[in-house]
Amino acid sequence: AQRVTQPEKLLSVFKGAPVELKCNYSYSGSPELFWYVQYSRQRLQLLLRHISRESIKGFTADLNKGETSFHLKKPFAQEEDSAMYYCALGIIQGAQKLVFGQGTRLTINP
Amino acid sequence: DTGVSQNPRHKITKRGQNVTFRCDPISEHNRLYWYRQTLGQGPEFLTYFQNEAQLEKSRLLSDRFSAERPKGSFSTLEIQRTEQGDSAMYLCASSRGAATNEKLFFGSGTQLSVL
Numbered sequence: 001a002q003r004v005t006q007p008e009k010l011l012s013v014f015k016g017a018p019v020e021l022k023c024n025y026s027y028s029g030s031p032e033l034f035w036y037v038q039y040s041r042q043r044l045q046l047l048l049r050h051i052s053r054e055s056i057k058g059f060t061a062d063l064n065k066g067e068t069s070f071h072l073k074k075p076f077a078q079e080e081d082s083a084m085y086y087c088a089l090g091i092i093q094g095a096q097k098l099v100f101g102q103g104t105r106l107t108i109n110p
Numbered sequence: 111d112t113g114v115s116q117n118p119r120h121k122i123t124k125r126g127q128n129v130t131f132r133c134d135p136i137s138e139h140n141r142l143y144w145y146r147q148t149l150g151q152g153p154e155f156l157t158y159f160q161n162e163a164q165l166e167k168s169r170l171l172s173d174r175f176s177a178e179r180p181k182g183s184f185s186t187l188e189i190q191r192t193e194q195g196d197s198a199m200y201l202c203a204s205s206r207g208a209a210t211n212e213k214l215f216f217g218s219g220t221q222l223s224v225l
Contacts, residue, residue: 004152009150043113043114043216043217043218044153044201044216045215045216046213046214086152086153088152095141095143095158095160095165095166095212096205096212096214097143097155097158097166098145098153098155098214099155100151100152100153100154101152102150102151102152103151103152
């Protein structure tokens, strides 16, 4: 069965501190992993995807197949990073069906 | 706003009533998805369309749920004989391009409350 686990429902860090949001997945096929973000009063939107290997808003995420993880990291948190973050597993079968984790609410304290 | 549009934003209904939600995707997006999100959980995939064809509906929660996308444009999601457990946020997303490169654009959702 496909599953995504985000062990932290809430995460609070101070501005300028490093941030790591954890994500573990379970999938027997070749995984495609994403991070989606929802800022206050905004729509759910794609932050980054592992195949792009890019840094968005200072965030990066590395797929570790051995540990079945896709943790999201940022070296220096900013107040505007406060949001709800969802890790998602993409099951590509003609279309991109996503299995989401429960989400982590990140709060950056000034 | 040229993004994905969902109506209504909120719907309050009594148990046993039927409800219908509408989603207007971004123009020229050929794929349209429906997700459901309950409190404290991430979105859960329900069904998707490629143009007007509904290619997967196995995740629709029961036979009370049905979705259509006539003419491959807007889509509707209907819930018959609503139950309190149907209370949730119903999200629509659209995309285009190859599945391996597609980017989903989500709407603001329809919040359903069943009393």
